[in-house]
Amino acid sequence: MSQLQHPSSPSSGKEPWLAANLSLFFPGIGQLYTGKMIRGYSLIITQVGLYALSGWLILSQIGNIFIGEILLLATFALSIWGIFDAYDCAKKANPLSFEKLRTSRKDPWLAVFLSRLVPGVGHLYINRLWLSVLFFTFFVTSLLVQLVPILLKSLVFYHVYIASTVRRERNQMPILCMAIVSILFSIIISMQMLFITTHIADSHVITTNEMNPTLHSGDRVIVDKQTYHFRSPQRQDVVLFLPPEALQDNHFRDAFVQRIIGLPGERVEMQKGIVYINSQPLEENYRQGGSQDAFTPITVPANSYFVLGDNRNHSYDSEDWGFLPRQNILGKVTKRFFPPQRMGIVD
Known part of the structure; x- marks a missing residue:
């Protein structure tokens, strides 16, 4: 294999496609290679800031996921522009003789x-x-x-x-x-x-209608995995959890998404579909279905929770298989990011 040389042309210069390759690692590096130091560092700082802000907006419980995704798209667009800009900066830095040499072969x-x-x-x-x-x-x-x-x-x-x-x-x-x-x-x-x-956080696809109307089959949600490192799960949190032993014995392996109703030590009962916590009726404006289910008072054990689906007529939950151990909870479902028309916080 031979190297391209010409006696009347320079044998070195700024390689535009090398600059583009460097920008594939991270926007701004290609500009630094071409000598555009202020441009390069500005692009790097901007990209880092946009990634951090969009990540916070998407993953945090108080951030606006729609704005976060718009910023993420803008960050991606800026990355693409940075590749072409690095190429252009390198090309403009070269003498005409080197550009003729560079473009004469593949x-x-x-x-x-x-x-x-x-x-x-x-x-x-x-x-x-x-x-x-x-x-x-x-x-x-x-x-x-x-x-x-x-x-x-x-x-x-x-x-x-x-x-x-x-x-x-x-x-x-x-x-x-x-x-x-x-x-x-x-x-x-x-x-x-x-x-x-x-x-920290992960995504999950809803595969059942147990949580209608809050979550529909096909919804993509974000699961906050760090919240419960700092506080205990709260009533009415929507949580992602691994199937308890009773479900695993019946060959259930996939994670469930349901709502916490009863906390450790509380007495839970149901009369004509109405849940009572320590003899007080629980207000549930998220519930779907006119369930007439009833069960006698039961006490939630320590380090365990009583969970139900919002779609009470079509939910396989604690009413059927028992209590949810704390160690099985993977995180709190905080936001829905797909489909776009249902994007937002999960109440």
Whole structure:
């Protein structure tokens, strides 16, 4: 493989597609590479601020999820603009002679950029058809295995660079560093996402109509997993929980979403569909269905809760299988983010 050289042209310059590749890691880095320091740092700070604000609006119980999602879309749009802007900044920094040199043959950094988007496309760009098909097939079949797509992408875009017949760099250090950083960056992001979904917040899809009219089958909700680290579950909280032992014995494995009605130590009873807590009727303006169910007073054990679905005529809940242990509660359902017309706080 040969390096592109010309006796009357400079052999180095700012690579526009390298700047675009750097901006794929995080907006602003490509601008820093081109020497636009104020522009780069401003973009980085803006992106971090927008991500933090939109995340708070979406995940917090008091934030407006609609505004948060609009900001998240704006942040994504800014990221896309940052890639094109980094390319443009690098292109404008180059003398005309280098731009003529760069555009005279297929650009290896463009091949890298395409491979980072979809493995195999970069090899197609440099006319390596069979390698393109091979890498694309490997990528598609590896999507089910965690971290393998990340490693494969890094291998593919490293290979497409060294396989290019034209390279302006005299060594492979830039592309090697990019491959290593890509792996480390992706692993860090994956670990952060795992931490967030395990300890802070996660999403859940409602699959039944037990919580009508509050939640419908097909609704996507956000589950706050940190609230109950600081306080105990409260009456009328809508919670996501793992099936207790009685349900697991009947082969239930998927998580349930229901509403807390009775707290530890309280006496719960039902008469003609009306719930009584310590002999006092419970006001339930969220309930659906004219249930006439009744059961005699029962006392909720320590570290346990009595839960019911809002759709009382079609709910499989504590009235059927008993009390919910505290350790089975995964978090509080706080917001609905899909469908758009039902977006908002879960009362």
